[in-house]
Amino acid sequence: MSSAPVLELRDVQKAFGAVIALRSGTIAVDPGSIHALVGENGAGKSTLVKIVAGLYQRDGGDFRFKGESVDFSSTAQSKAAGVAVIYQEPTLFPDLTVTENIFMGRQPIGRLGRIDRRAMRHEVERLFTRLGVTIDPDRPAEGLSIADQQVIEIAKAVSLDASLLIMDEPTAALSGIEVERLFAIARSLRDEGRALIFISHRFDEVFDLCDTVTVMRDGAYIATTPIAETNVDLIVRQMVGREVTDLFPKQDATIGETVLSVEGLSSPGVFHDITFRVRAGEIVGLAGLVGAGRSEVARAVFGVDPYRTGTVTMHGKPVPGGSPTAAMRSGLALVPEDRRKQGLVVESGVGHNITLAIRQRLARFGLLTSAMENRAAQVWATRLEVKAHALDTAAATLSGGNQQKVVLAKWLATEPSVLIIDEPTRGIDVGTKAEVHRLLSELAGQGMGILMISSELPEVLGMADRVLVMREGRITAEIDRADATSESVMFAATHSSEQHS
Numbered sequence: 245m246s247s248a249p250v251l252e253l254r255d256v257q258k259a260f261g262a263v264i265a266l267r268s269g270t271i272a273v274d275p276g277s278i279h280a281l282v283g284e285n286g287a288g289k290s291t292l293v294k295i296v297a298g299l300y301q302r303d304g305g306d307f308r309f310k311g312e313s314v315d316f317s318s319t320a321q322s323k324a325a326g327v328a329v330i331y332q333e334p335t336l337f338p339d340l341t342v343t344e345n346i347f348m349g350r351q352p353i354g355r356l357g358r359i360d361r362r363a364m365r366h367e368v369e370r371l372f373t374r375l376g377v378t379i380d381p382d383r384p385a386e387g388l389s390i391a392d393q394q395v396i397e398i399a400k401a402v403s404l405d406a407s408l409l410i411m412d413e414p415t416a417a418l419s420g421i422e423v424e425r426l427f428a429i430a431r432s433l434r435d436e437g438r439a440l441i442f443i444s445h446r447f448d449e450v451f452d453l454c455d456t457v458t459v460m461r462d463g464a465y466i467a468t469t470p471i472a473e474t475n476v477d478l479i480v481r482q483m484v485g486r487e488v489t490d491l492f493p494k495q496d497a498t499i500g501e502t503v504l505s506v507e508g509l510s511s512p513g514v515f516h517d518i519t520f521r522v523r524a525g526e527i528v529g530l531a532g533l534v535g536a537g538r539s540e541v542a543r544a545v546f547g548v549d550p551y552r553t554g555t556v557t558m559h560g561k562p563v564p565g566g567s568p569t570a571a572m573r574s575g576l577a578l579v580p581e582d583r584r585k586q587g588l589v590v591e592s593g594v595g596h597n598i599t600l601a602i603r604q605r606l607a608r609f610g611l612l613t614s615a616m617e618n619r620a621a622q623v624w625a626t627r628l629e630v631k632a633h634a635l636d637t638a639a640a641t642l643s644g645g646n647q648q649k650v651v652l653a654k655w656l657a658t659e660p661s662v663l664i665i666d667e668p669t670r671g672i673d674v675g676t677k678a679e680v681h682r683l684l685s686e687l688a689g690q691g692m693g694i695l696m697i698s699s700e701l702p703e704v705l706g707m708a709d710r711v712l713v714m715r716e717g718r719i720t721a722e723i724d725r726a727d728a729t730s731e732s733v734m735f736a737a738t739h740s741s742e743q744h745s
């Protein structure tokens with residue numbers, strides 16, 4: 245029968261030195277289906293994907309592709325066999341055009357032995373029409389949004405006629421509309437009979453898109469279930485091995501004096517007249533659609549980006565603009581959105597990364613031994629449940645979610661009086677999510693002011709004492725915890741208002 249699995253892994257193993265990344269990787273993906281792969285941070289999902297992609301070779305177990313036992317020793321081999329992988333970080337060449345990127349390494353050659361640009365153009369137009377894409381094929385890849393870059397990666401996969409398309413957390417950086425477009429394309433590929441694997445920490449997406457779900461825990465296979473026969477609670481229990489009862493453990497904190505005060509901050513074309521306060525002990529949510537200008541405001545307040553007019557004040561003292569060092573000295577910390585790019589020294593160890601922003605303080609007497617470094621780092625690594633073999637393990641080898649935790653730890657270690665945190669739980673699994681929320685609540689309880697940017701409404705509603713909503717570079721509403729509902733926040737995020745304070 246033609247519905248034999250496209251991909252079959254059974255008890256596949258992979259170790260890196262003493263670290264067992266995969267104990268029993270097992271999955272069977274049928275043609276014409278979308279198969280979700282879920283599990284906690286470090287469960288082995290990406291390792292499994294990299295074996296299928298030929299990036300890693302397995303240590304043991306069965307690996308069949310289209311019914312045949314295979315051993316891909318390079319990504320070129322897996323590609324030639326019909327496997328396409330879309331990683332969370334797109335891998336396009338910025339200087340090449342969209343068309344050139346799609347044909348990278350396999351340009352059609354015309355009669356005179358030259359690259360046949362017209363044929364390439366023609367093929368790209370055909371692809372884009374089919375996928376409903378409106379990107380200009382002649383523009384360089386540089387400057388395209390992550391969403392557009394992912395669509396191009398998909399177009400590439402389709403033009404290669406891949407029979408298996410794997411998406412490893414493709415939606416982490418996408419807005420709602422972009423996710424819809426990605427899903428529409430994924431569904432049409434499924435309906436053409438291709439097999440897809442979809443990895444995500446967002447259960448609403450898994451239930452919306454997928455037909456089947458496989459759960460992994462600690463590198464091992466747990467269960468495979470048709471989506472129609474399972475539910476979030478069951479999946480969470482299979483993933484975590486216990487119940488996660490309270491995802492938003494917000495405690496009441498005593499709200500004190502204003503610590504951070506932002507007045508009339510403007511940066512032409514980016515954000516306008518931004519005014520708000522953060523008080524001690526208070527969690528202020530900054531909600532809005534992706535692209536509303538929230539991260540830009542955070543970066544300007546912390547001095548990463550300049551602003552044209554307005555003032556930032558900490559503890560009543562002005563903070564000079566354009567200087568993260570000055571901002572840090574005033575008691576501010578920013579956990580950026582793109583933690584891999586902006587927050588992590590991947591080749592350094594976990595401990596070194598965690599203590600990166602407090603080295604000067606630790607080395608008070610001029611000497612910083614690795615024992616001192618490790619002692620300081622251990623506290624935070626434990627609190628955030630960073631899953632690493634040892635503190636000197638290179639950050640590059642941690643799973644995506646665990647890298648996020650390391651950057652979070654690094655900024656928490658500075659013990660700021662105001663913490664600005666951009667998408668605190670993006671890419672973080674449910675169990676740890678509850679843990680991060682508990683920690684934020686606890687820090688607020690100890691008097692820290694927190695400005696939390698989040699695109700997840702439940703997170704904003706569950707954690708914030710007060711919600712600021714931004715739309716198109718302006719604050720359009722300020723809503724108290726008691727009045728904050730998905731309706732009131734969504735309304736302010738999508739409608740303009742004259743009464744912004």
Ligand SMILES: Nc1ncnc2c1ncn2[C@@H]1O[C@H](COP(=O)(O)OP(=O)(O)OP(=O)(O)O)[C@@H](O)[C@H]1O
Nearest residue numbers: 260265285286287288289290291641642643644645
């Ligand atoms: N190259 C490597 N060297 C050493 N250890 C590694 C390497 N790659 C992965 N690991 C380890 O293997 C385990 C599984 O990692 P993997 O990236 O597969 O997790 P994941 O399920 O994709 O998690 P996440 O949801 O956080 O992305 C982790 O403990 C990780 O630290």
Ligand SMILES: [Mg+2]
Nearest residue numbers: 289290643644
């Ligand atoms: Mg991963």
